[in-house]
Amino acid sequence: MRLRIGIDVGGTFTDFLVVADEGSARVFKTLSTPDDPSRALLQGLTEIAESYGLGTDALSRAVDVIVHGTTVTTNAVLTRNGARTGLLTTEGFRDALEMRRGIREEQYNNRFANVEPLAPRYLRLPAKGRLDRDGRELVPLSDGDLESAADTFRKEKVEAVAVCFMNAFANPDHERRAAAVLREKLPGVYLSVSSTLLPAIRFYDRVSTTALNAYVGPKLRNYIDALLEKLAQIHFDGILRIMQSNGGVVAPEIVRDRAAMTLLSGPAAGPRAGAFYGSIHGLGDCITVDMGGTSFDAALLRDGQPLFITEGEVDRLRLALPMLDITTIGAGGGSIGWIDKGDLLRMGPQSAGAKPGPVSYRRGGTEPTCTDADLVLGYLPADEFAGGRIKLDVAAARKAIETHIAQPLGFSVEQGAVGMARVIDANMAAGVRAVTVRRGFDPREFPLIVAGGGGPQHCCAICAELEIPLFLVPRQSSIFCAAGMLMSDLIHDDVRSLPSRIDQLAPGLLEQRIDELIAAARATLRTEKVADADMAFQPSLDMRYVKQYHEVNVPFELGAKDVVARFHREHDRLYGYQLEEQKTPVEVINLRLRSIGRTVKPSFPEMKKSNADASSARKGSRRAWVPERREFEDVPLYDAERLHHGMRLTGPAIVDQANTTLVLTAAYDLVCDRFGNFVGYRRDAVKTLPKSIQELVR
């Protein structure tokens, strides 16, 4: 038996999906260990080994590939607990990072504050030394400034330093020298150097991306080192791959120094998994949502493809690296409820995470969380949570809600819990609006594909808020991203600047440069154990009309003559005009290469259609809140393990799975599809559903 394992390290839980070569799949979940996330990972591998009746060494030998994503870096930024970070930059420019080009995103909102910078001003230090716009030295780099900066960083116990100098995109020499000095003077400090990470013009984009990389670097580096060490202990010699924000996977040695490429590592696998589950029912346009312990991610799929951006933001901070277009907000099971100065009930973005965790975990948490509210509302099984490994303390949850929420607002405990759920549901609905309505799409036309441990408890409420009639909860919903990871290919994005008018390029030069990039990428993919037959290379050109300052990316096939014509067409499609007739010269700025190493995808076994009805899966009832009726009722309770293809339920109902609980509120019904996934729909809207779903429901 050969195994492939997808591992998603979240802020609260670490999820595992193990797929055997014959197609069977098993799901595991352990509590994350944020101080050393690799501990939870090893703990999980131990449990997996036990479950297969193997020792850890034998398991190691049976595993071909571990693919793994982490929200370690994302959460560090969202909760601002990354490394103590310093910035070394060209004298005169140390505020660019904080100024963010002077933007205030909400122009009419005078209460809208700037973002806290990742490095405080007293740790943003200047160095004399200047390159001109073409990379020629105007002022030599000051050794004295480097030394004194290193001293300050040491005294201030800085854990990471970003180095970004003016015009370093054109000449990396000064940055390399500075990095060498810092490396020597500050052993163990994480260095993030702009000309290595992002050798592209635009100072603000580069300084922001480099600082983000520094801020999250030590966390990721420590994590990967610990992980490699632990895997070595159990003699794992298969392939380890790390999920990147661009939806592809990569070898750990590569990503260690490029931590910012994992800023959306966890959620990046979600859209891929969503595309897979949507395709079962022919749903190409859908929204994937993933509610974990700390964050909530939403992404839009069009025609089964995730949307992609080459520059984006994390918490209003510029990140100029290719990534999937995912909106993340601070809402999860661990989100803490609190009362703001205006006496309004708020949820998050602070999260109790895995440590101290929700109050009901009894691991030291004192502030009430979303999970605590869900428990009080009867949505979670107190005795069988996380497969029975965590006993939830209802009394403690009630007490915390009473002290922190109910009493200050003059509510009952139940009212407090209902309020907490409503607020967080509204927050998540706003996250879904951000990926649909704000782009001019009507969310009602997009089924919700629901993931994460918390998603299935809240999906009906989110759908109700947005009037979405259809949702799908995959059987593997609680480890959705872990599943997506096993479906992802290796992806490397490379860029090389080659600014020139296209009609003035030496013949064959483009092809030559692309060949060089491909050769390098092929070598990298080989070190990642990809066979040549499984490699694909997608070169493209960033092109523009002369004197423009932004480019259009146009796919480029080797030997193709029509790339200029394609550029004109693409410019017209995107921007409403083209200048072919005016014979305006066209420039190439960058050559890009996306290199793909195809991986073997898991296949899940189909279930036979069951003739039994759902009552065979009934396991009693639970007192739970039914929002449509605004009261607690004895709600029928079902065991997911005994719900088979073709069975259906009428809301209100609760379905307990080993690692999550699906809450079906009164307006919704549910049917189990041939892979055992749960398809939920609003009972009064069956006629509006896609045909494939109507057939399933009938």
Added chain:
Amino acid sequence: MSIDPILASVMQRAFKSITDEMSLSLMRTARSPILCEAKDFVTGLYDARGNMLEQTENLPILSFSVGPVCKYLLEYFKDDIHPGDVFFHNDVFSFGNQNNDVAAFKPIFLGEKLVGWAATKGHQADIGGAVKGGYNPQATEVFQEAIRIPPVKVVDRGRVRKDVWDLIFANIRLQIVEEDMRAEIGACTVGERRLKALIEKIGLERFEEHRDYLFASTEKLMREEIRAIPNGVYRGEGKIFFDGRHPGSEFTIRVTITVEDDHVTFDYTGTDKQTDGFVNGTYTSSASATTLTFLQMVNPDIPHNEGMLRPLKFIIPAGTVLNASYPKATTFGNHLCPPNADAIQKALASAMPKRVCAGWNHLLCALTTGRNPRKDEDYVDIFFMGLKGGSGAMDGIDGYDHIGMIDASGGLLDQDYEMFEQQTPHLLVKHEYLRDSAGPGHWRGGLGVDTEFVVGSEDTQLVTFGDGDVRPAFGLFGGKEGTLNFIDLKAPDGTVYRTTSKDLVKGVKKGTRFVQQAGGGGGYGDPRLRPADQVALEVRNGVVSVEAAKDAYGVALKPGTFEVDGVATARLRKGA
């Protein structure tokens, strides 16, 4: 047919997403850094009658004149509007706000029926007239400022009217302006495609019903906001210094704001007469200034469409400095927004103390033109990063650092430093927060900036326009004022010339150091109430000096540290 409120809200968001996409299109295709880097433009959608559906207001001061011009176009061309037409407009005497802000309009048809308009308006790098780049402080009439484009049709049913097109661009210096107007048309086409698809999907009748519902619900939101302001008559003043021609000249803006239940009137009767220089507003630039200032005092989530504007009335008498008569020069008009905003904040401070701001730093801007030796071509640069000072503080929140004048409110971006050096021949030396520039207060004003570059072209021409060099941003309720603006030119031979606020300096030598300070915003509330730890941290960060911590905030630090000396601070703060 019944109204579906969700559809109305989706339509509203769809409009916004279309105007955002138009904005992205123009930003990514334009050549002039004023457009592609600083985003000095607006994109919008309007219905068949010229009512605003939604706008992306990168620069609010340009934004509230597009609707009125659209209505004027309809009246002017009547039934001579056809699918495939494109119109240009900039004329300040037919609802334009500033000569350099040139609009492109594209009508949108379903079949033969006009259903809406897509429009863009951007600050063009040149617009003819006596001075390259357009700011001519010596101008007394519009003819010395710009080529006037009352509406003209430049594309007729898909065919460019070459004679008309060439007439316009024969009167404009820079080739890139022609390219950038093509980019404006392109962005209109993007808007046309998307709005057309949206209306086709919804159906015209249903679209119109829901548009009306959207306008009505927006109007209601706005009226509710106004209802929250106590009824009354409120008066305020703002000062304009120097008309560019008469040193020491001063002008006063006087506003009387009448809040009556659910509507509000801004009456500028009593404002000083127009100047004989270019420091004059136009009706739409002044009404835009008033609108954008007031919008900052109400719920920022109200959609920007015709309904939002209905409860607002403006009385701006012709012949005043805010509404000059033909053929007066008016290029400075957009920049009367800061003193106008001062007048409104001061007027409403007593009625809504938690909604008004202390004074924002006023704009002082520099524009350089010359020949770029590296590219052997002419360039025009508006030096955006130097001009952005701090905003005024308000109850509960510090002013925003380096946000820039209130007419942009953080929508106008710095050039990226490296792009600036690619686009101009200059070498940037410094761009950092300016210590002690923020007006002290319980909540301090936003920080200003200190900027310096070395001029990189021979025989460079420098134009300044703005204010804020005579009186700093005012404090409110015990908060203190911010700092002043200035621009110094330090020639290679050591001579220093401090520019006036409306200057035209010719023959600036290569190697001259351009040094600019943009001041901070005003503070709000007694500075001695500001938490001492916060002051200490700002000293550590180098944005407040040890002396200012002591003198302005009454916070003493233990010598050689950034720790608060509690005893000495208590003594200093006694009586606060």
